[in-house]
Amino acid sequence: MTAATDHRxxxxxxxxxxxxxxGIGAVxxxxxxxxxxxxxxxxxxxxxxxxxxxxxxxxxGRALAVGTDVTDPASVERLVASAVxxxxxxxxxxNNASNGPPPxxxxxxxxxxxxxxxxxxxxxxxxxxxxxxxxxxxxxxGAIVNMASLAGxxxxxxxxxxxxxxxxIIGLTKVAALDYADQGIRVNVVAPGPxxxxxxxxxxxxxxxxxxxxxxxxxxxxxxEVADVxxxxxxxxxxxxxxxxxxxxxxxxxxxxxxxxYRQGEGMDG
Numbered sequence: 456m457t458a459a460t461d462h463r464x465x466x467x468x469x470x471x472x473x474x475x476x477x478g479i480g481a482v483x484x485x486x487x488x489x490x491x492x493x494x495x496x497x498x499x500x501x502x503x504x505x506x507x508x509x510x511x512x513x514x515x516g517r518a519l520a521v522g523t524d525v526t527d528p529a530s531v532e533r534l535v536a537s538a539v540x541x542x543x544x545x546x547x548x549x550n551n552a553s554n555g556p557p558p559x560x561x562x563x564x565x566x567x568x569x570x571x572x573x574x575x576x577x578x579x580x581x582x583x584x585x586x587x588x589x590x591x592x593x594x595x596x597g598a599i600v601n602m603a604s605l606a607g608x609x610x611x612x613x614x615x616x617x618x619x620x621x622x623x624i625i626g627l628t629k630v631a632a633l634d635y636a637d638q639g640i641r642v643n644v645v646a647p648g649p650x651x652x653x654x655x656x657x658x659x660x661x662x663x664x665x666x667x668x669x670x671x672x673x674x675x676x677x678x679x680e681v682a683d684v685x686x687x688x689x690x691x692x693x694x695x696x697x698x699x700x701x702x703x704x705x706x707x708x709x710x711x712x713x714x715x716x717y718r719q720g721e722g723m724d725g
Contacts, residue, residue: 464690466491469542471535473525473583474552474602476503478652482678483549483685488516490686495538495545497523497531498552517542525552525579535586545590547689550583551602555617569616576620577627584631588640596639598689601628605648605704621646625700632698641697643688648704650676670705671712 470487474480476498488494488511498504501522511518521537524530538545553576556568580601591597606614607621628644635642649655649666655675656663667675681703687693688701702708 463489463491464692465547465686468492468546469495469538469544470689471495471497471538471545471548471587473497473523473531473534473548473550473579475507476500477507479602479647479650479678479681480549480551481507483551483682484518485511485514485516486679486682486686487547487549487689488514488518492547493517493519493542495519495521495534495541497521497525497534499524523552525550525582526574528582528585531579531582532586535590539590544594545587546594546597548583548587548597548599549602549685549689550580550587550599552579553602553620555614555620558613559615560613561615564615569619572616572620573623576617577623580624580627584627584642588631588635591640592635592638596635596641598641598693599631599643600685600688601642601644603628603644603646603700605646605702605707608646608700608702608708628700629698636697641688641693643693643696643699643701645681645684645688646700646702646704646708647676647681648702648707650678650681650703652678668714670707671709672705674705676703676705 465487470492472480472484475484475496484494484496484507496504496508504520508518508520519541521534523534555572587599601624603624604621606618607625611618625644628642632642648670684701684703
C-alpha cells in the first residue's frame with residue numbers, strides 16, 4: 456500500500472450512509488469523502504441532507520443526496536440503486552438512521568411509540584442490509600456497519616423501546632455476518648456511549664457534564680471518534696473482523712469506575 460492510498464484508503468470506492476443529515480452520520484459521510492470515497496447520502500430531511508452533500512462537494516469530494524425513509528422498502532431500494540446507477544457499484548455502507556421516544560417507564564410507553572422506534576431501528580437496519588448486500592454480491596462483496604448503542608448491550612431504565620431496537624440491530628448484525636461471511640461481505644456494529652451530538656448539545660452544559668462523568672474516561676465522545684471506528688471497520692485493515700460489536704464509550708462497557716479511586720484499604724471491611 457502506498458502512502459497516498461494509506462491516507463485515502465477509499466479511493467475508487469463507493470460508500471453509502473443512511474441517516475446522514477446531521478451528527479454522526481454527517482461527520483462519517485464527510486470522513487468517507489475525505490478518505491477518497493464517492494458518497495451516497497440518505498435521510499428524510501432532504502434540506503439538511505443537501506447541505507451535507509454540498510459541503511462534501513465544496514471540499515472536492517463526490518456526493519449524491521437521496522431523500523430516504525429507511526422504514527419503506529421502496530425508498531431504501533431506491534437509495535441503494537441510486538448508488539449503483541450513479542457510481543457503478545456499492546462497496547461500503549453505514550446504517551445510521553434511527554430515533555427513539557423520550558424516556559418513559561415501560562408500562563407508560565404508547566405502543567405506537569414502541570412500534571415507531573422498532574420500525575426505524577430494526578426494520579430500517581434490516582432493509583438497509585437487504586438491499587446493500589444484494590448490491591455488493593455481484594462485485595465480490597463489501598463491508599457494512601450498523602449503528603446500535605451501548606443501550607443495546609445493557610439495559611437502561613425508561614428506554615424499553617430504544618433498548619429493544621438497538622439490541623435487535625446487534626442480533627441482525629450477527630446473523631447477516633454469518634450468512635455472508637464466506638461471500639466477501641463483512642457486517643459489524645458499533646455501540647456508542649454518550650457522544651456530543653445535537654441531542655446533548657440541546658440538553659445543556661449540566662447534562663453534558665453528567666453524561667461525561669458517567670464514563671470512566673470522564674468525558675463525552677466526539678462524532679469524529681465514532682466515524683474513525685466506522686471507517687476502520689469498512690477498511691481492509693479490519694479484513695478478519697465480522698459479526699463484532701464495538702463499544703465506543705470511554706470504557707463504560709468494561710464496568711463501573713468510582714468518581715475517585717479508593718486508597719488502599721479505604722472503605723473496605725477487614
